[in-house]
Structures are given as structure tokens and as C-alpha cells.
Amino acid sequence: MNSRTSPHSASPRMSLRLPARRPLPALAAALLGALMALVPGSASACPGPGRVTGDISVHDPSMVRLDDGRYILYPTHNGPQARVSTDRVHFTHAGAAFPSPPSWWGRYSPERSPWAPDVSRQGGRYWLYYSLSTFGSSHSAIGVATSPSGLPGTWTDHGPVYATTTGSDHNAIDPNLFVDDDGKWWMTFGSWWTGIKTIRLDPSTGKQHPGDRTLYSVAARNPTSNGIEGPTLVKRGGHYYLFTSFDKCCAGTDSTYSIRVGRSTSPTGPFRDRSGRDMRDNGGTVVLETHGRVVGPGGQSVMSDVDGDLLVYHYYDRDNNGSPTLGINLMRWEGGWPVVY
Template structure:
């Protein structure tokens, strides 16, 4: 989930979280409980949206010390029941949040775990701080037995000319992309495939940098605490619609990718990543399961570097 802003804003150095030439894993504190985080900065405030009841929100004055805010949903939009009949309660998954054309756009997904009867929805607001969210309804949906892909894990991205696209998908037939209408912020045209993998692939994030489009994904399995096998991986392409290849030139549509982060003894199963970019610098936010806290998923943020045109820490 990457965020490209059309307006200039304060450099991160002003709030003590500068994106420097050397890799840095940010020292975070406070309430860090997230899964599938989407990160954005509005004015001087950082915001993180994540999977959970009503769609969870964290905020921070410096990007390091985090507090929990008010959830987005206190009641269910009426269209949820029609699109995903088995979905109950306020469980909302894998959001993406982008400032574009004078509004904040919040994409999110609802589903029933393990199925592809799912839907991606859309909210908009004049600003995150105001919280004047308006339901824009369904963006795209899938149904078990009718579709071979899964309408969850949305990421709004842009090609080099500024044309918006929605990238999405989880397991099944893989990662998809569709062009977005600039007026409705909903799909126009056909859906095509960017990547697939039999062992699990989801959580796509695409962004453009210096002639290449980078596709980040989460591979293998999440959601099992310290037994999770999630890994953050990537490929790149010269066109937003692909083909995306790993560092060895093998196609992501053939199941290949290059692993950026496979975790460590404490931080198990890193994934659900989002990329935030500013003035040529990038950071990556993701969750990992904390082995020192019974496998609770927590927020991690690091500077994202590039070496020879490929991502690294």
C-alpha cells in the first residue's frame, strides 16, 4: 500500500525522523498493535490505518511514539451484507489511504477468512484530522465459484503520468491490477494479473521510481502468531501492468519474487507492507509478530534503500 502526494509538506527531519542516506530501523514506542498497516502523513501528524474492528487507527506527532485513535466504522454500511453475506460484525481488513485531488481516499476490504467472496470498499474525507468520512460504496467484489481471484488488500497507485490504478489480490489466482477512473475513484476497464504463487501471495504495493515500477508483496502465510511464515518480497517492471521480474529476471506471474525481509528471532513473519515516499526517499511500514509478546502483531517502520535499482534496508 504506497502513497504519492501532490502537495509539498515538511521534511521528516523537522520531526526527528529524517530519511537519511544510511539505513535506519525506526525506534517505535507506545501503542504499536497493527496488522496490515497503511501509513500516511497529514500536516505534522502521522497516521496508520490497519486491520481490525471498525478499521483501527493510530496517530503520532513524530512517527515514532504512537497512540490509538477512534476507529473508522461504528456501524455497517448497508451494501456489506449484499456483497459478502457471511461477513458479520465490523471486522475490516487491509486498508490503503491516499491523499489525491484534494481529498483523502480510504480503500478497505471485507471478507470471510479463507474464501474469495469478498469486497473492496471506499471512503473519502476532506482530511483525516477532521474525520468527516463519507461512504462511497463498493469498488469491486468477487464471489466464490464465479471469480478466480480475491477482492481484498487494495492499493491505490499511479503510473508515471499520474493515472491511478488499483492493485489488489490475495492467494487464489494472485495479484491483480485495474485502471481507476479519476472522477469516481472506481475501476474502469479490465482486470489483469501482475503476480501469482501457489504457496500464498497477497498484500500488494506498487510504486514508481526512476524508470521502474516496484511491486511489493507478502508471501507464504500470515495470522498464526510466531508460527506465521510471512515474508516481504518484491519484483520490478518497466510498465505498471508488468511483466514484473525478480532480481534473477524470473517472472512474478511464474511464482518468483525476491525476498526483502524474512524476519528474525523476535520479529516473525513480516508482511502487510506499505511504502511511503517523499522527495526521493522511501520508508516501509509493515507488521511482524513479536515473539516477546506472545506473537502479537506490531508496527515496524524502516528506511527503504535502493542498491543497483533494487530495494534493500
């Protein structure tokens, strides 16, 4: 990922600085607040998102820094429609990744509208993974495209990577590409049903590895009627961290999404939360949850930038009629666990 800063952009660190909080009226309340802030997953420990403006009504955002220093973000639906920013604060609409949607999309999405794209730069070019489905169905597919620049209109589609049917016990949506230190490519994906899965990919094609067809189960809810989706896998230090979105999306201020995490010493698990609970059995330490005007944060991705790691996500703005809204927080690692600020 390119780490150059545009000479005309504001400092990303400064742009995400949060306003100072007013002092609490009583010493007892202040002490209580301080204690609650030390409790992992407590609502009072969740900061507000950094300042973003412009065209920021999105779901499931994935962001990367381009070679020219700009940021490009691809969210769910309609192309998908890109947003571009020079300063990580103001985002403008930049057009559809695919002005003419590939015909094969229609087999899985009548609207030919991809969900939850994942954009990254690998091996000198940009890779875009995306999913096609309809609500409540496991007749789904994940596709892949490449681009020399990452910009809308420059993507070449390479067709399906992995698909599921109505008879499958898992769902081929919400892909995330991860490349390990040995150069092995992995794709983590999944939603509801029996949870989050991981497969190995072939770096030469970006598709499922022909010599390794293993399907790893890495996270699940029990009962399966409880939601889990939107995985993101990263490595920091000696651990692999699996971020997921728990519970219900896409219901405005009735959404119950929260972002949770577990870690492992292997990209294929087992992943355990801070208490030691396996993520295949409801484990997951809260990273971000509903607080204040921020309702149902989820659909997250993680991006490394010049000033640190970023948690990029959507939430529903209680103060703006429940509008889906882009959220960006800096994220540090304390005691081996991610903490947003």
C-alpha cells in the first residue's frame, strides 16, 4: 500500500482528532466513567467516529490508498460506486467500478448489484473481491477483478471465485483477501448459516487454489439464527486477528450490529476472544458497538495508513434519521488487542 501523503491534503491524524469532552458534573460520575472506560466492550469505551464529510452514505466500505496518495473507497451496491478523497475527510462520488456489469452476475443477483467489496493492492495491481446474492439466500457467489490503477472503469472482471447453492450450509458473501508472511493467499468470507469460512487462493489467478480445496470453519454463532458476517483478517505482531460483524444489519436505528474480534497464531484458526472463548462457539471481544448517535456499527474493514491502523465501517446515524454513514477510527493495539480511539 502506498504511504505517500498528498502535498495538498490535511494531516490524517489531525482530521481524526476528536473534540474534547466536557467535564462531568460530579466526582462520583467521573470516577464511574473512568472505570467503565476500562471495561472492554462497554458502550462508554467506544469513541465517536472521526470527522468525514461529502458523499458518505455507504454500507460495507473497503478503502485503499492509491499510488497518487488519494484514498478510494468501494461500498456495497450499484457498480459498486466508488468514493475518492485526498485527505481522508472529504469524500466525493467517483463512478462505478464496472460501468457495464458482467452478465454472469445476473445468475446470483437479478439487479446485478454486488455486495461488500474488498479492495487491496497486491503484486503491483489492485484486486477487487465482491459478492452477489439476494437477502436470505445462500445461492451466492464471490467474484474477482483486477485493475492497474484501482479507479472506476479500469477493472477487468475475472469471473467467479467461489459459489454456494440453496443446499449449502454456508454462504459465499463478504469476501476478504489476506496474504500471509509466506506469500500464501487466503480468502475469509461468510454470513449467517454455519458462519465464517476460509479457503486458500492461488496468487496467479486470485481464485481458489487447485491444490488445496480445504474449507476451514473459523467463526460461528450458536444458535445459527444469531448473525455473524463480514470477516476481516489481519496480522499484527505474532497473532492473526479476525474481525467480524455480529447480529443484525440494515434496519436503520433498529440495527444491532457490533464489531467483534478474536485472535490466533494461524490464519486458519482457531480464533479465541480475550476471555479465551472459541469464535466457532459465540466467541468475540467487542471492538465497537452502539453508542450515542452511532447505531449498529459493522461491515468493517481494516486499513494500515501513515498514521496507524484504521477501522473503516458503516453505522446508522441516530441524529440523521438513521442514515447509513461512513465511520473511520484510528486503532491502536494494547496488550495484544485492538482498541479504537
